[in-house]
Amino acid sequence: MIFDTAIIGAGASGLLCAKLLKGSCIVLEMTNRPARKVLISGGGRCNFTNKNISSEHYYSRNEHFCKSALAQFSWQNVVELFSAAGIAHEECEGGKLFSFDARNMVDYLSSETKIAFEIEVNRIERDGEIWVIHCPKKANFCCRNLVIATGGLSLPELGVSDFGYRFAQQLNLEIEPLAPALVRLDFPKEIQKKFKELAGISLAVSLAVGTRTIRDDVLLTHYGLSGPALLAASLWWQENKPMEINWIPGIDLRKVIESNRNRKLRTLLGNFLPRRLAEIFAEDQPTALGNMNKTEENNLIHRLTKFTFIPENTAGYSRAEVTRGGVAVRFLxxxxxxxxxCPSVYFIGEVVDVTGELGGYNLHWAWASAAAAAHAINGGYF
Ligand SMILES: Cc1cc2nc3c(=O)[nH]c(=O)nc-3n(C[C@H](O)[C@H](O)[C@H](O)COP(=O)(O)OP(=O)(O)OC[C@H]3O[C@@H](n4cnc5c(N)ncnc54)[C@H](O)[C@@H]3O)c2cc1C
Known part of the structure; x- marks a missing residue:
């Protein structure tokens, strides 16, 4: 049999694409279960989209690329799709939409879809108008349209492969550099030493990374810095580049010092920072506020508002939520x-160089890119 479409990967994007396709379709999946990342996402509750979906929440070599797919399949479309299947959701802070049960979502997405499990695709070749998917020790699969939905490299224990990237190269497409993202960062010894004593403190900061500024919480830990702000920053961080923390966002410290010359630095900082952190900053600056000269004042303001550090590395793919980079979008x-x-071949989901921030943006990209491909394969009709 020649299928109209074969989809490689039964993850979020592959399953939705199959669901929306009209013609005959087979999904080939290397593991024995569909969409394992959807099942574990959001701790089983699955943050499946966000009310603030827009291109600015995505990292890509071309920031405009994702706009068309996002416009074709909005967060309302996603909500409608799952609501029609009886899957309830709730809204949390930042427009995040969570389903109550990721299992129901996966059951719904995989129902009525032909999925062949435990088939790791390693070789695909063209024979005229037909794509031949070679399966060791099994019959080959043939199709007219080929959708590559193989995801990224994060959480290798769930079953990942680099086949999507290799197949793209076989078609002479380029791959934007891959890196673990939405992941813990590792810090040099002096930063670890600095924050070890303060482990457990969490506070809202403003964190500058590349051209981005993130306003969220930082957690001080025995290995350095962590928390949502750092996790978010890992998406935009380039190796060996610095990050900058403003520990007192929204506060004009120069003005505050000006009108508090008769107070002790430690007491003043205690108004804006957790006590133990205030003490650390005050310790480095023993002079009383009224006695500080201009240089000392500038140094203090600099350390509190432009605390600069360079992470050593990320904690790697085994800890990352996603893989940044992927199939270069200029080829799609x-x-x-x-x-x-190469008409009739489609790349969707995380394998493409479009990576979202935390908050449901990555699953939304999986849905939107899948819908765009399905729509095109169906010839304009769902
Ligand atoms: C712990 C964790 C929590 C997350 N939480 C969220 C969240 O709350 N919200 C959010 O938006 N995003 C979240 N994400 C990210 C999100 O899950 C992914 O971005 C999304 O699942 C990507 O969908 P995909 O279809 O591109 O790839 P995947 O869902 O990874 O699916 C790819 C599929 O292809 C299969 N495959 C790979 N290679 C082959 C091959 N050669 N042959 C056959 N099959 C193959 C894989 O086994 C897999 O089933 C989370 C990720 C992790 C790891």
Missing amino acids: SSKTMEVKS
């Missing part, structure tokens, strides 16, 4: 995800 149609130089 932004409207349909089809390979420009």
Whole structure:
């Protein structure tokens, strides 16, 4: 049998694409279960989309690429899809939408879809108009349209492969550099030493990384810095580049010092920072506020508002939520995800160089890119 479409990977994007397709379709999955990352996402509750979906929440070599797919499949479309299947959701802070049960979502997505499990695709070749998917020790699968939905490299214990990237290279497409993202960062010894004593303190900061500024909580730990702000920053961080923390965002410290010359630095900082952290900053600056000269004042303001450090590394793919980078978007149609130089082949989901922030943006990209490809394959009709 020749299938209209074969989809490689039964994850979020592959399953939705299959669900929306009209013609005959087979999904080939290397593990024995569908969508394991959806099942564990959001601790089983699955933060499946966000009310603030827009291109600015995505990292990509071309920040405009994702706009068309996001416009074709909005967060309302996602909510409608799952609500129609009786899957309830709730809204949390930052517009995050959580389903109550990721298992129901996966059951719904995989129902009525032909999925062949435990087939790790390693070789695909073209035979005229037909794609032949070679399966060791099993019959080959043939199809007219090919959708690559193999995801990224994070959490290797769940079953991941680099086949999507290799197949892209086979088609002469380039891969934007891959890196673990939405992941813990590792810190040099002096930073670890500095914050060890303060482990457990959490506070809202403003964190500058590259061209981005993130306002969220930082957690001080025995290995340095952690918490949502750092996790978010890992998406935008480039190796060996610095990050900068403003520990007192929104406060004009120079003005505050000006009108508090008769107070002790430790007491003043205690108004804005957790006590133990205030003591550390005050310790480095023994002079009383009224006695500080201009240089000392500038140094203090600098340390509190532009605390600069360079993470050593990320904690790697085994700890990362996603893989940044992937199939270079200039080779794909932004409207349909089809390979420009090779019609009938589509790349969707995380394997593409579009990576979202924390908050449901990655699953939304999986849904939106899947819908764009399905729409194109169906010839314009769902
Ligand atoms: C712990 C964790 C929590 C997360 N939480 C959230 C969250 O709350 N919200 C959010 O938006 N995102 C979250 N994400 C990210 C999100 O799960 C992924 O971005 C999304 O699942 C990507 O979908 P995908 O279809 O591209 O790839 P995947 O869902 O990874 O699916 C790829 C599929 O392809 C299969 N495959 C790979 N290679 C082959 C091959 N050669 N042959 C056959 N099959 C193959 C894999 O086994 C897998 O089933 C989380 C990720 C992790 C790891």
